[in-house]
Amino acid sequence: MKFAILVNEGPYQHQAADSAYQFTRAALERGHEIYRVFFYHDGVNNGTRLATPPQDDRHITTLWSELADEHGLDLVVCVAAAQRRGVVDEDEMKRNGKDANNIAPGFRISGLGQLIEAGIQADRTMVFGD
Amino acid sequence: MNEESGKVKRFLYINRRAPYGSIYALESLEVVLIGAAFEQDVSVMFLDDGVYQLKKGQDTTGIGMKNFSPTYKALGDYDINKIYVEKESLEERGLTTDDLLNLTWEDEDDDYEEKPSIRVLSRTDLTDVLENQDVILNF
Amino acid sequence: MPILHTVNKTPFERNSLQRCLSMASDGSSVLLIEDGALGAVAGTSMESVVSAAVGRLKIFVLGPDLAARGMDEARVIAGIGVVDYGGFVDLAAEHSTVQAWL
Numbered sequence: 001m002k003f004a005i006l007v008n009e010g011p012y013q014h015q016a017a018d019s020a021y022q023f024t025r026a027a028l029e030r031g032h033e034i035y036r037v038f039f040y041h042d043g044v045n046n047g048t049r050l051a052t053p054p055q056d057d058r059h060i061t062t063l064w065s066e067l068a069d070e071h072g073l074d075l076v077v078c079v080a081a082a083q084r085r086g087v088v089d090e091d092e093m094k095r096n097g098k099d100a101n102n103i104a105p106g107f108r109i110s111g112l113g114q115l116i117e118a119g120i121q122a123d124r125t126m127v128f129g130d
Numbered sequence: 131m132n133e134e135s136g137k138v139k140r141f142l143y144i145n146r147r148a149p150y151g152s153i154y155a156l157e158s159l160e161v162v163l164i165g166a167a168f169e170q171d172v173s174v175m176f177l178d179d180g181v182y183q184l185k186k187g188q189d190t191t192g193i194g195m196k197n198f199s200p201t202y203k204a205l206g207d208y209d210i211n212k213i214y215v216e217k218e219s220l221e222e223r224g225l226t227t228d229d230l231l232n233l234t235w236e237d238e239d240d241d242y243e244e245k246p247s248i249r250v251l252s253r254t255d256l257t258d259v260l261e262n263q264d265v266i267l268n269f
Numbered sequence: 270m271p272i273l274h275t276v277n278k279t280p281f282e283r284n285s286l287q288r289c290l291s292m293a294s295d296g297s298s299v300l301l302i303e304d305g306a307l308g309a310v311a312g313t314s315m316e317s318v319v320s321a322a323v324g325r326l327k328i329f330v331l332g333p334d335l336a337a338r339g340m341d342e343a344r345v346i347a348g349i350g351v352v353d354y355g356g357f358v359d360l361a362a363e364h365s366t367v368q369a370w371l
Contacts, residue, residue, distance in 0.1 A: 026354035
């Protein structure tokens with residue numbers, strides 16, 4: 001089965017990002033395919049590499065990056081939501097005249113069309129939010 | 131996009147929150163409009179406080195936020211004309227259809243006659259709508 | 270195929286569980302996750318509402334979310350099944366669509 005995952009909330013603020021991660025991992029363990037993980041609303045904040053959470057707790061962004069690396073996952077951060085909230089890659093940095101970028105490894109910034117396309121191509125779409 | 135896959139799925143967008151108190155109303159509308167380009171079978175549902183998103187006469191000058199309610203009028207231009215509003219949610223909030231934006235679409239199969247897009251239905255009828263979807267997005 | 274509904278908030282914080290139960294067709298499944306798992310615990314003022322739905326709907330609760338909140342599985346309302354994340358995945362795969370009540 002192919003799953004599309006939509007993450008609507010940022011790391012730590014709500015459990016959504018954790019639930020999405022745990023679900024994604026369990027789905028992969030069961031041999032399913034994750035078509036795409038799409039981050040929207042504050043969910044884009046999962047994609048910053050500048051977070052320094054306490055060392056004795058999970059590092060949500062790193063968990064996503066590592067899972068993506070291990071399984072070749074497509075982690076997509078919505079460009080419009082990212083612009084609003086300051087999650088930036090090199091292209092966006094140049095395009096919008098910013099002096100820095102902060103996208104985490106394994107994440108890419110793209111349009112909302114990627115969410116719709118994932119919904120069309122996947123067998124099941126899971127939504128995790130507040 | 132759609133031509134390659136040929137797939138047409140039934141997409142339902144559910145809105146349950148009032149506008150401006152959070153960004154969900156605005157950003158979910160953005161998904162609906164972008165999604166329109168993919169020529170899927172789209173329905174948009176307003177339940178609970180979501181019905182407030184369609185309230186006419188929104189004036190946001192005092193709160194310093196952009197009034198995005200005119201954007202709902204564009205839905206008809208993108209062939210999104212299945213806009214469901216729950217009757218019970220309106221009644222609980224003391225609202226009637228007169229309080230809502232006049233959203234319309236042009237039926238090209240009927241001489242481009244302008245028709246209302248909003249369908250006020252009971253919870254029971256909306257349960258049937260919910261049962262017949264392929265992808266359901268909540269914000 | 271029936272729908273899988275998920276509910277992630279307690280019935281005391283938000284109306285999502287009530288909304289879900291009122292719009293879930295007979296034979297569909299409901300999975301209580303995150304704070305929503307607390308809606309599966311017996312002895313609350315919402316117990317009768319949830320119990321009444323057991324049988325008409327297949328109701329499940331995510332065990333890890335119960336444990337995190339200090340709730341023993343023995344406190345779960347009779348007839349509610351406890352699943353882990355693997356079970357969550359299976360439920361999603363076994364149903365035609367998933368509706369996430371937030």
